[in-house]
Amino acid sequence: MRNIKIEIQYNGFNYCGWQQQPDSLGIQGTIEKAIYEITRENVKITGSGRTDAGVHALGQVANFNLMSSIPVDKIPNALNSKLPKDISVVKCEEVSSKFHSRYSAQGKRYRYLIHNSMYRTPIYKDISYHVKYELDFEKMCKESKKLIGTYDFKGFMSSGSSVKDTIRTIYDVSLTKEENLIVFEVEGNGFLYNMVRILVGTLVDIGRGRIKEDMFEIINAKSRSKCGHTAPAHGLFLKKVDY
Amino acid sequence: MRNIKIEIQYNGFNYCGWQQQPDSLGIQGTIEKAIYEITRENVKITGSGRTDAGVHALGQVANFNLMSSIPVDKIPNALNSKLPKDISVVKCEEVSSKFHSRYSAQGKRYRYLIHNSMYRTPIYKDISYHVKYELDFEKMCKESKKLIGTYDFKGFMSSGSSVKDTIRTIYDVSLTKEENLIVFEVEGNGFLYNMVRILVGTLVDIGRGRIKEDMFEIINAKSRSKCGHTAPAHGLFLKKVDY
Incomplete structure (x- = not known):
């Protein structure tokens, strides 16, 4: 299983925050949906932390496990083609299985x-x-x-x-x-x-x-x-x- | 007749530019409409220059003649209450009759x-x-x-x-x-x-x-x-x- 680390920018204005709410996917769920559309894999992404409703990000980090062999340099554009315009993946790399967006953060x-x-x-x-x-x-x-x-x-x-x-x-x-x-x-x-x-x-x-x-x-x-x-x-x- | 100078900020994204077009008021016309709503005077405002469709302003300057005795320090808030959120009057002063937003610009x-x-x-x-x-x-x-x-x-x-x-x-x-x-x-x-x-x-x-x-x-x-x-x-x- 690959461990994929992504860096994300978003304008939080139209979102309930990072986390899913009963009536909204949140930013996390919106990205998970885009990953599913690209890879047909139901992944759970882990963010470095939650951001509240309305908060923006210039460099939020998240990671997720992936089976697909899609090259990392193809992932940002592939995801961005499925994401709404107020969310953008701006970096992607494959990292060791030990990397955890939240616990590894310094x-x-x-x-x-x-x-x-x-x-x-x-x-x-x-x-x-x-x-x-x-x-x-x-x-x-x-x-x-x-x-x-x-x-x-x-x-x-x-x-x-x-x-x-x-x-x-x-x-x-x-x-x-x-x-x-x-x-x-x-x-x-x-x-x-x-x-x-x-x-x-x-x-x-x-x-x-x-x-x-x-x-x-x-x-x-x-x-x-x-x-x-x-x-x-x-x-x-x-x-x-x-x- | 008073000569009123205003400084304006706008996000030009939703506008056909400073100048009126057959199907759109433009920024100029939108401000003239707001002035009418406040003073019931049909004024013609003169900008320092036209900005094209989509161009923004942090400090566009315009002037217009006014009969109304409304104090200059009340004008920005009065106009802003009538203007759409992507246009904002941020300064206002009464100037000499010689002042012309376009010809006086250095x-x-x-x-x-x-x-x-x-x-x-x-x-x-x-x-x-x-x-x-x-x-x-x-x-x-x-x-x-x-x-x-x-x-x-x-x-x-x-x-x-x-x-x-x-x-x-x-x-x-x-x-x-x-x-x-x-x-x-x-x-x-x-x-x-x-x-x-x-x-x-x-x-x-x-x-x-x-x-x-x-x-x-x-x-x-x-x-x-x-x-x-x-x-x-x-x-x-x-x-x-x-x-």
Whole structure:
């Protein structure tokens, strides 16, 4: 049995998320259906993690077992010919049987787009969070850098998660701005449920002066109520997964 | 009579361009209709220039005469409430009666997005030109810099234009790349019909080795056939107009 690793981009706008729901295939199921149409094999694909409804991916990774001898360099175009236009397979390789998209992952990088303007944007509307308030960008940059390190990020987790160990390491944070578009990127060894969206919401609340505490105080409080709001899903991109 | 200047962003994907066509209002007509709905005045708006079908804008400028005393700071939201989501008014000011969006313009800056990958992108599909061929980015950068200056750009004009003086000055060119996304920007005192799209097509043809001549030779030939193809409209953005 071959173990096939694929890298996928998607615009999550029209999906219930990575995982299947009663009334929708999800991105995972949509790809499984395309694999069936190409190979007539009913495979189960494993993603590096679930993405929520509306979240996008620039480099989601998944793997699956396959009997078919189709060459790996033919797989992306073959699958893309069956996939809807908002999902695209952009890489494919055969990997050792030990490779597991989720358990083998060493880290992830996310991107989040904020459109900071009094007025809506027609260009980035489906892929960015529209923040109308004036934001203190310099302050957001300064506070965002404090996120780098190993901390108990318990406060930055939505309820409903059964995760016990809430210590995570953030390796890198970047915040850049070009005109009205703010690009936040964060890389770490793992992220709690909704953690990136709460990090963004917290930075936005700091930028508009709603949160006065500094980032160390917020982290140390280990309380969801001390962090900012959960930024919406449609500004978030899973950018890459490291193995 | 007040002279009102507005700055507009739009996603041109669903439009026949700036100008009205027999079966479509165009962007101009859509904005005029919104102005009518707000003020009950039938105004004619003047754009800094027409954009073709599918071309986007981050900073198109237009002006119009208005009787209504509606404050300028109320105009963007008032119009946006009537406009479709792919058009947005992002600035508004009252200007002297001498101001004319087209004749007063001193220069323009355009942006063009190229998605350079073997596989399609779901994220940027409606706003970028998908180039599947491998491109020599360094060579494209080097050749693009030669565009800066005052030249007869006659070759970089589509037929059907009645323009006689084809000398234009390009002040600035930038070409950057982040992963698969190449961003080309060009600023000049004016552009011939389809000039930016032909500049991009020429750079792409240079990057893939289809054109061997250097940019000076191409400019000097003053012949459309020595330049590259016309890159598609949907990768092009009118970024700003200088006055």
